[in-house]
Amino acid sequence: MSSLVRKVRQNPVGRVVVDVFDWYPAHYPAEERKLLRKLDLCILVFACLSFFCKYLDQSNITNAYVSGLKEDINAGGNALNYFNVAYYTAYVVGQIPLMALQTRPRLAPYLLPTLEIVWAVLTFCQSRVTKLWQMYLLRALVGFFEAPSFGGTHLILGSWYRKEELFKRAGVWFMGNSLGSMFSGYLQAAAYNGLSGVHGLAGWRWLFVIDGVITLPIAFIGFAFFPGLPASPRRWFLKEEELELAKRRLPQREEPQITWKTVKTTLSRPMWWICVPAYVCMIQASYWLSYMSLWLKAEGFSVTLVNILPTFMNLTQAFASWMGTTLAGVISIPLLWTGQFVCSMFGAICLTIWYIPNGLKFFAFYFAGLSYSASPILYSWINHTLADQTAERGLIISSMMTLGYSTYVWVRTASRDDLSTADSS
Incomplete structure (x- = not known):
């Protein structure tokens, strides 16, 4: 088998294919491969399930x-x-303070699992709302406590995995984004058709109940297995020599906590000024994808189809997240970045024109889903480039989320929910 792999690697395309699926390279020492398998079970399983929820x-x-x-x-x-x-x-408000907590070694193993319980409770509460203000309040609380999920998990991944390991795993983890959205569509369609009226609850209320039931057990997986940072106290499943090996693989040049010194140092270097504006532009280029459901409802599609048809866009997003990020570890990142830009720009142009055949609108939404490779590629590149500087990585990632979604908020206030006016004018 090893001789066959060597022959395949001699071909440029074959080398890429082998690298994509070779998670535990044969040239690694046995103890390092064992460590990677253990990290995958303890970090990646919880991270994927948590991100999905x-x-x-x-x-x-x-x-x-x-x-x-x-x-x-x-x-x-x-x-x-x-x-x-x-x-x-x-x-946005929760990004930097909660990310600062995630960089604390003693808190890092327990912060995300604790917040997972909070998400579940708030999701249950949303199933009981009767007034508009209650939903506004609960959505704000969910947003605040979910703030460190994305950036915090990226921070953890970048603290344990090298470049050639990180991109592959980040791609698999980021699929939870699209798969969670896709599953929500199928779940709502099933709840609407099968649970409406059961115990006096509407189908949409059952969606929140089921989401909470799914979310809660994952917290206990995190409490048992999530390791936090390499500088965190050793968890029960890691031997002392394994933790030391993990620290030697990615040595740190500074303390992991975010301090005022971190802010001053980070702003004096180019990475913050490159990554934050790039992320802001990326967020604005893709926010409109979430409006597909509203367009379908305005077109008169059934409730079931309104929930199911956007899931095909989520499927393309999941594929792009995995493939783009995985390939970024072995081929040109600028090339992949340009590819996702073309996908996003094509969809944005079609839907800006708007008065086009419905078939082309469907294609524009689905094709633009391929642009979802951008985010995991960018974050993985940051984690690799600043692998030995946990605090600076944490500050840059939280700044990207803060400023990116600050602009996301005001753009949404200028948008309309009801697309029927645009269609009939």
Whole structure:
């Protein structure tokens, strides 16, 4: 087998294929391969499940809105946008303070699992709302406590894995984003068709109940297995020599905590000024993808199809996240970045024109989903480039999320929920 792999590697295309699927290279010492397998089970399993639930809880508001929530709590007009504004405003506020907690070695193993319990409780609460203000409040609380999920997990991944290991695993982890959104669509369709009226609850309320039931057990997986940072106290499943090996693989040049010195040092270097504006532009280039459900509802599609048809876009996003990030470890990152830009720009141009055949609109939404490779590529590049500087990585990642979603909020306030006016004018 090893001779066959060597022959395949002699071909440039074969080398890429082998690198994509070779997670535990034969040239690694046996103890290092054993460590990687253990890290994958302890970090990647919880990270993927947690990220899946984060996006399940985040995207369920749109599925619920087009499945009866709008009518049941009189959430007309621009209410869906304001739900998202409440969520992302609090999401922005929570970025830097909660990321600062994630860089604390003693807190790092337990912060995300604890927040997982909070997400579950807040999700259960959303199933009982009867007034508009209650949903605004709950969406804001969900946004605040979900703030460190994305950046915090990236920080952890970049603290344990080298470049050739990191890109592959970040691609698999980031698929949880799209798969969570996709599953929410199928779940709402099933709840609407099968649970509406059961125990006196509407189908959209059952969506929040089921989401909470899925989320809660994952917290206990995190408490048992999530290792935090290499500088965190040794967890029960890591031997002393394994933890020392992990530290030697990615030595740190500074203390991991974010301090005022970190802020001053980071702003004096180019990485912050490159990555933050790039992320802001990337966020604005893709926010419109979430409006596909509203367009389908305005077109008169059934509730089931309104929830299911956008999931094909989520599927393309999941594929792009995995493939783009995995390939970024072995081929040109600028080439991949240009490719995702073309996908996003094509969709944005088509939907800016708007008065095009519906078939082309479907294609524009689905094709633009391929642009979702951008985020995991950018974050993985940051983690690799600043692998030995945990605090600077944490500050840059939280700054990207803060400023990126700050602009995301005001753009949404200028958008309309109801696309029927645009279609009929």
